[in-house]
Amino acid sequence: xxxxxxxxxxxxxxxxxxxxxxxxxxxxxxxxxxxxxxxxxxxxxxxxxxxxxxxxxxxxxxxxxxxxxxxxxxxxxxxxxxxxxxxxxxxxxxxxxxxxxxxxxxxxxxxxxxxxx
Amino acid sequence: xxxxxxxxxxxxxxxxxxxxxxxxxxxxxxxxxxxxxxxxxxxxxxxxxxxxxxxxxxxxxxxxxxxxxxxxxxxxxxxxxxxxxxxxxxxxxxxxxxxxxxxxxxxxxx
Numbered sequence: 001x002x003x004x005x006x007x008x009x010x011x012x013x014x015x016x017x018x019x020x021x022x023x024x025x026x027x028x029x030x031x032x033x034x035x036x037x038x039x040x041x042x043x044x045x046x047x048x049x050x051x052x053x054x055x056x057x058x059x060x061x062x063x064x065x066x067x068x069x070x071x072x073x074x075x076x077x078x079x080x081x082x083x084x085x086x087x088x089x090x091x092x093x094x095x096x097x098x099x100x101x102x103x104x105x106x107x108x109x110x111x112x113x114x115x116x117x
Numbered sequence: 118x119x120x121x122x123x124x125x126x127x128x129x130x131x132x133x134x135x136x137x138x139x140x141x142x143x144x145x146x147x148x149x150x151x152x153x154x155x156x157x158x159x160x161x162x163x164x165x166x167x168x169x170x171x172x173x174x175x176x177x178x179x180x181x182x183x184x185x186x187x188x189x190x191x192x193x194x195x196x197x198x199x200x201x202x203x204x205x206x207x208x209x210x211x212x213x214x215x216x217x218x219x220x221x222x223x224x225x226x227x
Contacts, residue, residue: 103165
């Protein structure tokens with residue numbers, strides 16, 4: 001049973017560029033959440049997708065957007081990259097259904113390390 | 118808003134018991150979770166407490182006191198492989214948000 005997978009593993013971009021990160025949830029899971037983790041800090045919640053819609057959103061600007069596909073996989077898009085966007089981006093999946101998606105066990109992927117120069 | 122506090126570092130020896138505390142401030146509290154993260158790895162779920170009391174899972178136990186906005190993770194019979202960062206995380210705002218604490222780096226010495 002495949003766990004959560006993310007691609008790419010590493011990415012280098014320059015300021016002002018746009019980036020798309022991808023996530024495939026654990027088999028059978030219907031909810032995907034995205035987090036940003038700066039070095040030495042805890043993950044920060046970006047947003048959560050369920051039934052192809054953004055269900056919850058953390059305190060991140062509109063430059064951060066996402067999408068969920070019918071197969072439950074998800075993308076995170078970041079426009080107009082800033083140096084401060086350099087971080088590990090984590091995807092977590094859960095089987096939430098109509099619950100919040102946070103009270104169930106979240107399974108995290110290995111992350112995508114984004115470096116903005 | 119929501120905020121969590123936990124010690125930044127804890128050091129213990131193999132075989133010992135260590136307790137990592139977490140205090141939180143939030144509205145619409147749903148529950149407190151604990152995650153383990155090894156260097157370069159992904160966070161791994163350890164436990165979730167929605168009600169007051171102690172939850173035990175093998176060598177790890179987690180406690181919650183909703184009235185005190187406080188919880189802790191207890192690790193027993195420490196092993197070298199337990200060296201990692203441990204994060205508490207609160208589900209608040211009536212299930213609308215999920216906030217991680219700053220993390221506690223545990224070092225287990227031989």
